[in-house]
């Protein structure tokens with residue numbers, strides 16, 4: 001939209017408004033002009049990664065779609081929301097269809113399509129993730145040739161699938177699932193039953209209203225297995241006989257997803273419903289599996305969650321980016337105090353509150369690039385050998401990245417909400433919606449507290465290997481050693497604040513916490529008589545911290561790589577972009593001061609880091625608006641009156657509010673006001 005068109009738009013809106021007219025507000029435009037120009041295409045391409053053109057195409061082609069409408073979504077009924085989100089999924093999917101063959105060639109393309117959907121709302125991304133990742137990936141991973149037609153049908157959206165693992169009584173503890181699949185040797189069928197109330201499948205995305213197929217994860221005495229079953233009739237959409245389906249009810253947010261429950265009552269399904277690549281029953285009724293260890297088999301059964309966790313990291317980055325776009329644009333527009341009044345984004349506190357979250361957004365994105373390149377390089381190997389070391393390492397990294405990313409997003413969005421003051425509390429800001437949707441990212445696809453235990457177990461396993469005299473098999477943990485000597489704290493002045501020294505600190509820190517955690521485990525072995533208690537009592541401040549610090553360290557390294565690439569492609573950004581990983585690290589250390597204590601750093605030696613933190617927030621703050629705007633999604637995807645490109649925050653708010661029902665109407669319950677007044681005064 002040209003600026004003339006924008007002005008006309010503002011005038012038109014005011015013709016129907018009861019508010020006094022307000023001239024076109026050019027504050028945002030003026031704020032933008034304060035930053036030197038840089039190569040926006042290059043920044044966008046590097047930040048978004050190899051599918052940047054696809055992301056741009058999906059945004060552009062949906063820019064004017066009537067479906068990408070947050071007002072309709074926010075004020076629609078739950079039924080309306082289900083419908084709108086389903087239609088969006090259908091629309092985006094027709095613009096970027098995918099086949100099984102294409103997915104095998106490039107396993108990262110699927111994630112970019114999901115990403116485009118999450119830019120509107122996590123509900124639309126999730127609608128797709130459940131079907132495209134959890135459902136299809138699991139069939140791809142665990143199915144055999146006979147399941148191939150189901151994969152093709154799913155890619156064409158002829159089948160709409162769900163992934164039914166969680167039950168009312170069990171989520172994180174998958175081994176405790178109660179649904180039973182008994183094998184009937186005579187008919188070569190399985191009889192699936194939900195024997196207790198707590199065995200009802202619960203929270204299952206798309207089961208409430210949409211899905212006709214589902215993957216059922218059961219837990220009989222051969223361990224957890226996955227069944228691909230039909231749950232609804234394809235013509236009538238009625239639940240199949242022996243299956244009871246229902247809706248899980250209103251949620252805090254994400255009501256565009258129809259999460260549902262499933263109860264099985266002697267539901268007979270043919271043998272072929274078992275995804276039997278790694279566990280089969282032969283014609284004689286004998287159970288066979290090439291993977292003898294039940295625990296390992298469980299891990300392999302859940303490999304379909306892999307890309308779901310990628311998607312959580314991606315959704316976290318997008319939610320945080322949308323929230324920062326809103327808060328930073330508003331920060332430039334909003335003026336309070338001073339003569340003349342200053343933009344609140346120029347206040348030191350505003351910058352120290354928001355800019356660290358902007359750096360965290362870069363951290364999540366850099367981590368995603370790393371994960372995607374790891375997936376691209378190793379995906380064939382993962383199919384061939386699900387027990388390989390590379391997959392174990394990816395799982396460990398993915399777990400901590402998922403946990404850090406979702407926590408960063410949630411905390412960052414809350415800071416954006418607070419930094420927009422009262423305006424952030426309006427539903428038209430979109431911030432409460434973003435916070436509400438980011439909230440669930442900390443829980444689903446593996447609860448964060450539970451998930452990072454996989455990461456710390458992986459690190460400690462490498463140490464156990466070394467203790468046994470075996471080789472450390474991790475590519476990211478080669479610096480972990482039994483005889484690691486923690487050297488003197490190396491960063492005592494600005495000159496010392498180099499990438500090499502930061503890496504040295506992290507390597508020392510990880511070795512240090514790993515050693516402390518091993519000692520705590522040893523101590524607990526003496527105290528407790530079972531491994532569960534030993535492990536659970538070594539978590540807070542030990543194993544959990546170990547995993548998080550490892551995640552931060554990997555994020556930092558990947559940020560340096562991404563930011564160097566941005567700087568090398570555009571020298572005009574070089575002076576500022578490398579400050580982003582630097583601030584990320586100082587912010588991590590300042591929040592968790594324990595690094596200074598554990599590595600023997602004296603207070604006077606790290607005092608300068610406090611001032612450097614503020615200095616960097618200020619310097620990055622001078623560039624932050626055009627950088628976030630280069631990466632920001634379209635206005636209708638973000639859906640905030642304060643986050644519009646044209647900067648007409650006040651006009652847009654008034655317009656939105658005046659369009660709400662009953663703004664100028666008397667209350668329908670006026671008689672109550674009169675009755676209470678009468679009763680109180682008599």
Ligand SMILES: Cc1cc2nc3c(=O)[nH]c(=O)nc-3n(C[C@H](O)[C@H](O)[C@H](O)COP(=O)(O)OP(=O)(O)OC[C@H]3O[C@@H](n4cnc5c(N)ncnc54)[C@H](O)[C@@H]3O)c2cc1C
Nearest residue numbers: 163164165166170171172203204205443444445446447449
């Ligand atoms: C909106 C929504 C959609 C979902 N969609 C699906 C879906 O499509 N398919 C599906 O199968 N599932 C789905 N889920 C379920 C989701 O994956 C689980 O809720 C999640 O894995 C957490 O499990 P839980 O609810 O059993 O939590 P719990 O495991 O009961 O956790 C409760 C609390 O206990 C803590 N805790 C538990 N175990 C430990 C431990 N060992 N150590 C320390 N702390 C622990 C957790 O940190 C948490 O704070 C969905 C959930 C939601 C909310």
